Amino acid sequence: xxTASLLLCLAASLASRSVAADxxxxxxxxxxxNVLLRTQDNKPVRFYDDLIKGKTVVISFMFTSCKAIxxxxxxxxxxxxxxxxxxxxxxxxxxxxxLDPKTDTPEVLHKYAKAIGAKAGWTFxxxxxxxxxxxxxxxxxxxxxxxxxxxxxxxxxxxxxxNDAVGRWSVMPSLADPTRIAAAVTRVIGVNR
Amino acid sequence: MTRRExxxxxxxxxxxxxxxxxxxxxxxxxxxTQSPATTPFRDPLPAPPAPMAVAPFTLDQGALDDIARLExxxxxxGTVIANYYKLVxxxxxxxxxxxxxxxxxxxxxWGYKDAxxxxxxxxxxxxxxxxxxxxxAVRLTNNLDPLDPGFGFPQLTMHQHGSHLxxxxxxxxxxxPYNGATFNPVAAPGGGHYDYTYPLLDPGFLSDPRGGxxxxxxxxxxxxxxxxxxxxxxxxxxxxxxxxxxxELDAADETKGLRLPYGDTSQGDAGQFDVPxxxxxxxxxxxxxxxxxxxxxxxxLGDKFLVNGKIQPYLDVQGHRYRxxxxxxxxxxxxxxxxTNAAGKHFPWTVxxxxxxxxxxxxxxxxxxxxxxxxxDVIVDFSLFPQGEKLYxxxxxxxDEGRGPKGTFEQPETVASGVRxxxxxxxxxxxxxxxxxxxxxTLRHFxxxxxxxxxxxxxxxxxxERSHGAWVINGQLVDLNSPMAQPAINGPEIWHLKNSSGGxxxxxxxxxxxxxxxxxxxxxPSPYVLEQDGVAKKDTVILxxxxxxxxxxxxxxxxxxxxxxxxxxxxxxxxxxxxxxxxPSPGQNSI
Numbered sequence: 017x018x019t020a021s022l023l024l025c026l027a028a029s030l031a032s033r034s035v036a037a038d039x040x041x042x043x044x045x046x047x048x049x050n051v052l053l054r055t056q057d058n059k060p061v062r063f064y065d066d067l068i069k070g071k072t073v074v075i076s077f078m079f080t081s082c083k084a085i086x087x088x089x090x091x092x093x094x095x096x097x098x099x100x101x102x103x104x105x106x107x108x109x110x111x112x113x114x115l116d117p118k119t120d121t122p123e124v125l126h127k128y129a130k131a132i133g134a135k136a137g138w139t140f141x142x143x144x145x146x147x148x149x150x151x152x153x154x155x156x157x158x159x160x161x162x163x164x165x166x167x168x169x170x171x172x173x174x175x176x177x178x179n180d181a182v183g184r185w186s187v188m189p190s191l192a193d194p195t196r197i198a199a200a201v202t203r204v205i206g207v208n209r
Numbered sequence: 210m211t212r213r214e215x216x217x218x219x220x221x222x223x224x225x226x227x228x229x230x231x232x233x234x235x236x237x238x239x240x241x242t243q244s245p246a247t248t249p250f251r252d253p254l255p256a257p258p259a260p261m262a263v264a265p266f267t268l269d270q271g272a273l274d275d276i277a278r279l280e281x282x283x284x285x286x287g288t289v290i291a292n293y294y295k296l297v298x299x300x301x302x303x304x305x306x307x308x309x310x311x312x313x314x315x316x317x318x319w320g321y322k323d324a325x326x327x328x329x330x331x332x333x334x335x336x337x338x339x340x341x342x343x344x345x346a347v348r349l350t351n352n353l354d355p356l357d358p359g360f361g362f363p364q365l366t367m368h369q370h371g372s373h374l375x376x377x378x379x380x381x382x383x384x385x386p387y388n389g390a391t392f393n394p395v396a397a398p399g400g401g402h403y404d405y406t407y408p409l410l411d412p413g414f415l416s417d418p419r420g421g422x423x424x425x426x427x428x429x430x431x432x433x434x435x436x437x438x439x440x441x442x443x444x445x446x447x448x449x450x451x452x453x454x455x456x457e458l459d460a461a462d463e464t465k466g467l468r469l470p471y472g473d474t475s476q477g478d479a480g481q482f483d484v485p486x487x488x489x490x491x492x493x494x495x496x497x498x499x500x501x502x503x504x505x506x507x508x509x510l511g512d513k514f515l516v517n518g519k520i521q522p523y524l525d526v527q528g529h530r531y532r533x534x535x536x537x538x539x540x541x542x543x544x545x546x547x548x549t550n551a552a553g554k555h556f557p558w559t560v561x562x563x564x565x566x567x568x569x570x571x572x573x574x575x576x577x578x579x580x581x582x583x584x585x586d587v588i589v590d591f592s593l594f595p596q597g598e599k600l601y602x603x604x605x606x607x608x609d610e611g612r613g614p615k616g617t618f619e620q621p622e623t624v625a626s627g628v629r630x631x632x633x634x635x636x637x638x639x640x641x642x643x644x645x646x647x648x649x650x651t652l653r654h655f656x657x658x659x660x661x662x663x664x665x666x667x668x669x670x671x672x673x674e675r676s677h678g679a680w681v682i683n684g685q686l687v688d689l690n691s692p693m694a695q696p697a698i699n700g701p702e703i704w705h706l707k708n709s710s711g712g713x714x715x716x717x718x719x720x721x722x723x724x725x726x727x728x729x730x731x732x733x734p735s736p737y738v739l740e741q742d743g744v745a746k747k748d749t750v751i752l753x754x755x756x757x758x759x760x761x762x763x764x765x766x767x768x769x770x771x772x773x774x775x776x777x778x779x780x781x782x783x784x785x786x787x788x789x790x791x792x793p794s795p796g797q798n799s800i
Contacts (some may be wrong), residue, residue, distance in 0.1 A: 046503060085677055156504030157678060160610050161711060173677020176504060182358040185503035186438055189679035189686050189784050196688075200438060203362070206355075 046185060049154060051147035053113075056125035056140040063151065067139070072179040072205045073109045074197075076190055077157050077171045078140075079116035080128045085172040088191060090132045093175070095194035097135050100201065105137025107205050113151060115168045117142045156187060179204040244493040244500075244513045249521040250632040251307035256484070257450065257517065260323040260335035262292045268346055272404040275375045278800040279408060282415055289408050291343040295324035296334065298365055298396070298434075298448060299352045303332050305497060305513075306520040314497035318447035319353060319361060321432075332518025333487055334432070334450025338480075341426050341456040344408040351396040351403075360501040361446045362439035363398035367405065369452065370582065370718070371430040371564050371748045373412045375800065376769030378405040379720055382786065383437040385689040387770050395436070409454065412722060413765045415798035416699055424655035425723055425746065427454045428562045429485065429534040429584045437689065441509060441540050441778035442501055447518075449538050451485040458653060459567060467652060468644035469561070470532040470588065482531050482643070484524070486602075487538040488579075488630060489515045506678070506783045508541025508611020514604070514630050522631055528592040528638030530645070532561070533602075535587070537579045540778045543614045543714070545606035545623055546577040546630075548589060551599055553626055561652055562586035563739055565723040565746025569655055573648035576605070578621060578738050580716035582749045582776040585739070588646050594635045602631040611779060613714025618735070618753025657743035658701075658725055658761050666701040666761065669694055673717070673752060673775065673785060675710040680775065680785035692770065692790040698799040702762045703727065708752035715780060718749040720771040721791065724760040726750055734758070749776055764791040768799050 050064040061067055076093065078086040093112075097104050104110075114120035120128075125140040134140070142148070152158065157171040164170050177200060178185030184204050188197055268276075276289045299322060302315035309316070321334025329335075339345055353363035368380030376387075377394070384393035396403040411421025434440060434448035453461075460466035463473070463482070470482035490511035492500040502509065513520045537544060547555045557573045564584040577585050594600065605627035608614040616622035646652075671693075674681050685693060696702050704724075708715050725742035726734040734741035738751060742761070750758055774786030793799050 154504065156502075156506055159678065160507055160612055164711075170677055173679055174506075178503070182356065184358070184360065184362070186362075187504065187506055187783065188438065189677070191677070192686050192784065193688065193690075203364075 046183070049147075049150055051143060051151065053141045053143035053147070054122050056122055056129050058122040061141070067109070067111055068180050070181050071109055072107055072201065073111060073177065074201060075111045075113065075155060075176040076174065077115050077152060078112050079114050079168055080120050080124055081116065082169060082172055085169050089172050089175075092191055092194050092197070093138070094133060096197045096201070097138065099195055099198035103202070103205065104135060108137065108201055110134075110138035112138070112140045113148055114140070114142045115148070115152070115171060117145050117148055177201050177204060244511075245308075245495055245497075247306045247308045247513065247520050249629060250523040252519040252522045254484070254486070254522040254524040254631060255331050255333075255517040255519055257331040257333050257336050259338050260294045260296065261325045263295050263325065265290075265293050266348070268348075268406070269404040271377050272346065272406045275377055275406045275800075278375075282798060282800050284408070284410070284414070289344050290346045290406065292345045294337070294345060294347045296321050296347055296349045297324045297352050298349060300354065300357060301329065303330065303518060305332070305493065305515065305518065309497040316493065316497045316499055318499065319443065320447040321349075321450050324350065332447050332515070334448075336450065336485060337452040338461065339407070339409055339452065339454050341409055341411065341454060344406065344410070347405045347407065349396050349403050349405065351398050351401050353398040355398040357398075360503055361442040362436055364436055365396045365398075365443070365448070366394045366403070366435050367396075367432055368435035368720075369405070369407060369430060369432050371427050371723075372407060372409070372452075373425075373722060373766070374407060375767050376771055378407060379771055380435040381689075381770060382435050382440075382772055383689050385770060385788070387790075392770070410766070415766045415800070417765075423456075424653055426456055426566050426653070428459055428566045429453060429536065429564065429586055431487070431536055431538070431584075433538070437687070438782050441782045442503065444538070444778060445491065445501055445509065445540055446499065449487065451487065451534070451536070453483075453485065453534070463643040467646070468642065469646070470530040470643040473642065482529055483534070484531060485534040485536065486516050486631065487536045488544060489538045490542045491515060505611065506779045508613075508777045508779045510542050510608065510611055511539075514628060516602075516631050521629065524631055524633050525636060526591045526633050527636045528594075528596065529641045530588055530590045530592070530643045533587050533589060535577065535579060535585045537581050537583050539581050541581060541611045542608055543578065543580050543606055543621075544604040545621060546579060546585075547575070547603045547605055547627070549601045549603045549629075555603075556600075558585075558587040558589070559646055559648060560585055560587050560739060561646060563745045564748045567653035568739070569744050570652055571646050571648050571650045572739060572744065574737075574739070578606070578751070580714070580749065580751045580776070581778065582716055582718050583751075590645070591633070591635050592638045592641065596635055596637050598635040600633040600635065601629040602633070603627050603629050611777070612712055613754065618714075618751060618756055655743075655746075658727075662701050663703065663727070663761065666703040667696065668703045668705065670705040670707065671787075672707045672709050673715050675713060679783045680710070680780045682785060682787045685787065686784040687774075687786040689788055691788065693787040694789040695792045696762070696764050696789065697792050697794040697797075698768055699763060699765055699794060699797045702764070704760050704762065705757065706750065706752060706760065707757040708755060712754050713780075714754060715752040715775040715777060715785070716749050717752055717773065718776045719762070719773040721767060722762050722764055723748055724750070724762045727759040727761055729758050730756050766799055767791060768793050
């Protein structure tokens with residue numbers, strides 16, 4: 017039984033390897049899952065095709081009932097938004113994905129976005145728990161310690177940013193100095209020109 | 210190897226098996242991707258040559274200002290720089306393994322090359338050979354395309370790792386305010402350049418009555434990119450090279466000084482017995498392109514082991530003593546290095562140097578625990594083995610995740626049979642003029658820091674922690690704009706480095722000066738990693754899970770901004786770095 021499951025795992029991993037390798041061969045940057053999500057306006061969107069493809073983006077995870085780290089991240093991201101000025105919604109898009117899709121329906125996210133004063137170009141997203149979990153893992157909002165990983169508040173402290181057009185991605189603490197985050201994001205837009 | 214060992218080890222097919230067997234969703238990139246199979250020991254170990262000196266050229270004002278400051282502080286005029294070099298950072302394609310070459314599959318990398326050479330076939334940059342008190346000026350021209358797609362960031366700043374240098378030439382991580390102006394160390398892509406001055410003067414040359422502390426001379430340094438947020442991908446992509454420093458004791462001549470293995474300079478085989486080896490792990494896609502996961506900030510592990518840019522190469526050795534200079538140039542992987550034979554028997558290493566230069570005396574150890582950025586120089590006498598024998602540089606450490614190896618610092622987990630990184634093929638015995646260095650033999654004698662000096666030291670504590678998926682030092686994310694500490698020039702300092710981050714390992718590197726390890730977890734430093742004061746000097750100290758060390762420094766000669774950081778480069782890029790400014794002090798000479 018153990019051998020069989022190991023073999024199965026091997027087969028699965030080999031299959032996923034060839035897909036990943038083919039993708040890597042065809043593109044310079046990582047390929048992100050194209051799962052279906054919903055915006056705070058209840059609009060269905062494909063994660064890769066509609067949100068990422070060809071764009072410079074800033075991605076964070078949050079949940080509306082999060083009391084400590086998420087509000088601090090949001091306050092910081094609002095400052096980053098301000099610093100980015102006219103780039104927001106034109107060259108740069110912010111995406112905040114919920115870690116608690118059960119509670120965070122589009123309506124709840126809509127209210128939340130309004131309450132914190134998110135400006136144009138900042139979209140809040142929910143979807144199926146399994147899809148959001150897959151995105152969380154692939155974007156690296158994880159911890160190898162299962163206890164820490166199970167604590168949702170641990171995943172609100174990062175922002176992934178990148179420019180899909182050139183496959184340049186990186187990640188930063190979301191509480192970093194907002195001018196530093198804005199400068200980093202501007203640097204990756206810069207290489208697009 | 211048993212299946213359990215394969216699973217633990219993550220070698221060959223093990224990495225993918227492991228990723229899948231641990232449950233949860235496999236990661237998209239390197240940690241879930243498996244490189245194509247390659248046959249070990251098909252490529253000779255590459256030996257990147259030295260750069261060719263160029264005619265003196267007019268340096269940029271910042272470099273000229275550094276030279277002028279040194280001259281006005283008393284260094285004889287016109288002697289600061291003896292040699293001029295030109296390096297280029299470029300995108301190039303190299304064969305990482307013969308199996309790839311057979312199929313015409315090149316790996317695209319970013320690398321340094323000697324500007325005099327039209328094509329540089331190596332992954333690492335040129336190996337510099339410098340002599341103490343004979344300075345080098347190096348112009349780095351950044352020929353990377355600002356629009357070059359993929360991972361990494363094409364703005365560059367080159368760190369001379371382990372060297373005692375003016376801050377301007379240290380490879381500071383980005384532009385920052387200093388002394389009322391903006392200091393910008395970046396060589397911009399598309400042809401921008403930056404001039405580095407490496408005076409290579411003995412630490413304390415401005416204050417030490419002996420004219421400098423000759424016991425603090427480096428031997429194996431390396432240079433690598435150090436740009437803020439992107440050092441991990443940039444080093445992984447290839448931006449690294451060796452920088453050897455010699456003097457009258459370690460003389461690049463096996464008939465002089467300590468007569469360390471080097472090669473007969475009169476026979477045109479100079480350097481063949483002094484072999485630097487940079488060990489790196491990487492993952493390759495089916496087309497031999499490098500795979501990098503920009504979303505992995507635990508620490509990037511590869512499933513292929515490269516030495517000097519080739520996967521598992523071999524080295525034909527003669528029956529002669531060799532000096533190997535091991536550098537762990539990996540982003541996050543630790544190794545425990547053994548010298549083994551085909552039957553799995555291992556032989557001790559005679560260690561002569563760490564990253565802090567020659568040891569006080571040679572030491573025999575069974576294995577070398579080497580974290581990212583650490584160096585060990587060892588002597589191996591191949592005349593003791595029969596012609597035709599095959600020996601191996603073998604890694605037996607278990608590490609399957611970026612946070613560090615399995616086990617504890619005191620007892621890392623090893624396997625009986627690990628991965629062979631290099632095969633040494635023993636040839637015929639030949640005449641050997643080098644000295645037969647035996648354990649216990651004095652190399653570069655120095656004494657441990659006296660207790661009176663320690664009692665006068667300024668004490669500082671730095672806590673290395675995880676915070677919401679990132680890493681902090683004393684609760685702070687990296688901030689290049691303001692210093693976390695301002696040690697005064699020539700003031701003794703004791704830094705208490707504390708790892709409070711659970712199961713994470715952090716190799717901590719402090720720029721500008723070597724340090725002495727005074728204690729580990731309240732006890733004596735570990736003889737196991739050759740870190741104790743009186744035996745070794747260091748530029749990087751390993752913090753195992755929940756461990757703490759006390760280290761001693763004195764910052765001499767050079768004031769200004771430097772950094773210290775974790776050398777698990779993903780941790781460094783995720784903010785585990787701090788600026789410190791060495792401050793001038795009344796009555797103390799400095800520039």
